[in-house]
Amino acid sequence: MNTLTVELGARSYPILIGAGLLTQASLLEQHIRRRDVLLVSNTTVAPLYAAGLIAGLPSRRVVEAVLPDGEAHKTLANVARLMDVLVANRFNRDCTLVALGGGVVGDMGGFAAACYQRGVDFVQIPTTLLAQVDSSVGGKTGVNHPGGKNLIGAFHQPVAVLADTETLRTLPDRELRAGLAEVIKYGLIRDAEFFAWLEANIEKLLARDAGALAHAIRRSCEVKAEIVARDEREQGERALLNLGHTFGHAIESATGYTQWLHGEAVGAGMLMAASFSRECGLISSEEPERLRRLLERAGLPTSVPGISSTQMLEHMSIDKKVQAGRVRFVLLKGIGASFVSADYPDAALQRALAAHLG
Numbered sequence: 195m196n197t198l199t200v201e202l203g204a205r206s207y208p209i210l211i212g213a214g215l216l217t218q219a220s221l222l223e224q225h226i227r228r229r230d231v232l233l234v235s236n237t238t239v240a241p242l243y244a245a246g247l248i249a250g251l252p253s254r255r256v257v258e259a260v261l262p263d264g265e266a267h268k269t270l271a272n273v274a275r276l277m278d279v280l281v282a283n284r285f286n287r288d289c290t291l292v293a294l295g296g297g298v299v300g301d302m303g304g305f306a307a308a309c310y311q312r313g314v315d316f317v318q319i320p321t322t323l324l325a326q327v328d329s330s331v332g333g334k335t336g337v338n339h340p341g342g343k344n345l346i347g348a349f350h351q352p353v354a355v356l357a358d359t360e361t362l363r364t365l366p367d368r369e370l371r372a373g374l375a376e377v378i379k380y381g382l383i384r385d386a387e388f389f390a391w392l393e394a395n396i397e398k399l400l401a402r403d404a405g406a407l408a409h410a411i412r413r414s415c416e417v418k419a420e421i422v423a424r425d426e427r428e429q430g431e432r433a434l435l436n437l438g439h440t441f442g443h444a445i446e447s448a449t450g451y452t453q454w455l456h457g458e459a460v461g462a463g464m465l466m467a468a469s470f471s472r473e474c475g476l477i478s479s480e481e482p483e484r485l486r487r488l489l490e491r492a493g494l495p496t497s498v499p500g501i502s503s504t505q506m507l508e509h510m511s512i513d514k515k516v517q518a519g520r521v522r523f524v525l526l527k528g529i530g531a532s533f534v535s536a537d538y539p540d541a542a543l544q545r546a547l548a549a550h551l552g
């Protein structure tokens with residue numbers, strides 16, 4: 195088992211990574227303060243892993259809340275349902291909410307924990323690769339609004355994150371690949387050596403080799419934890435984690451959130467960001483080419499059919515990263531070296547978009 199700590203003073207917490215963590219009941223139990231536990235999951239994940247988890251907590255009162263599966267259900271109404279369950283069972287401030295599932299369950303469970311009695315303990319048990327490397331770490335929680343994604347939320351750090359790589363065995367291939375896009379992101383923004391490791395080990399990751407997965411998850415969480423520790427509330431450096439996301443969000447929203455998984459859109463978005471960096475004269479064509487090859491080997495899309503530059507620009511200008519009327523982008527000075535900038539020639543952005551749309 196690998197353990198690392200997100201250093202946030204009194205709110206520091208461990209991330210445990212390894213195969214079979216869910217069968218070691220004490221790992222979860224030691225992070226549950228008192229008797230009452232609300233286990234939040236969904237209709238896909240609960241049948242696979244909830245019973246085993248509950249069996250490991252015989253001395254606790256575990257109430258289950260099983261939500262419908264899917265991004266469309268990441269709503270305030272479902273958080274209200276969780277509140278109803280907490281109140282109906284007379285849960286107090288000393289209860290613990292455990293989120294078992296992907297990012298949707300984690301974001302909703304975390305938000306319910308942030309709100310109930312102004313904040314109760316919360317444990318993340320992420321079961322998708324994306325959740326294990328990204329959404330379960332860093333304390334962003336929330337839900338969607340019909341007017342936009344993640345518009346309602348709170349910062350609420352978990353007391354622990356348990357990432358059991360065994361749970362990835364049941365994850366659909368397409369979800370695994372989408373998670374790999376976020377893993378590749380960490381190499382690009384901060385760690386050239388990790389990027390090269392991914393180039394050498396991508397097939398092992400696709401084959402769900404437990405050792406390779408554990409390494410990739412650990413390194414990803416280390417990078418995210420370091421950045422979050424320095425900039426918990428995204429005043430500066432945390433924005434680097436949005437590499438490829440301004441483009442990616444535009445792809446997702448231009449296609450109505452129906453065709454692209456988030457990680458897929460981020461993969462194509464990172465390639466656009468790399469091309470944009472080259473058009474700005476920051477890197478040569480070698481870096482975008484390396485990225486394109488890695489994304490292709492990971493089975494991720496590298497071109498974006500059916501969307502025009504005008505549509506992309508429109509969707510990007512309503513993204514959250516706009517400051518003083520200019521969209522800020524995460525750009526690359528090299529693989530493993532990223533920075534945020536609003537200072538770029540618009541023609542370079544146009545050329546980068548044109549290269550990947552069609």
Ligand SMILES: NC(=O)c1ccc[n+]([C@@H]2O[C@H](COP(=O)([O-])OP(=O)(O)OC[C@H]3O[C@@H](n4cnc5c(N)ncnc54)[C@H](O)[C@@H]3O)[C@@H](O)[C@H]2O)c1
Nearest residue numbers: 238263296297298299321322324325328329334361364365
């Ligand atoms: N809080 C953050 O910092 C942060 C960061 C990134 C993404 N997010 C959010 O995360 C969400 C996306 O998360 P996601 O990609 O995990 O999607 P998801 O939660 O929808 O999970 C993807 C699918 O896999 C299923 N699934 C989960 N674990 C499984 C398993 N072990 N075996 C079989 N099926 C399994 C789910 O039921 C779902 O159908 C988005 O809502 C996004 O906004 C949050």
Ligand SMILES: [Zn+2]
Nearest residue numbers: 376439456460
């Ligand atoms: Zn993302």
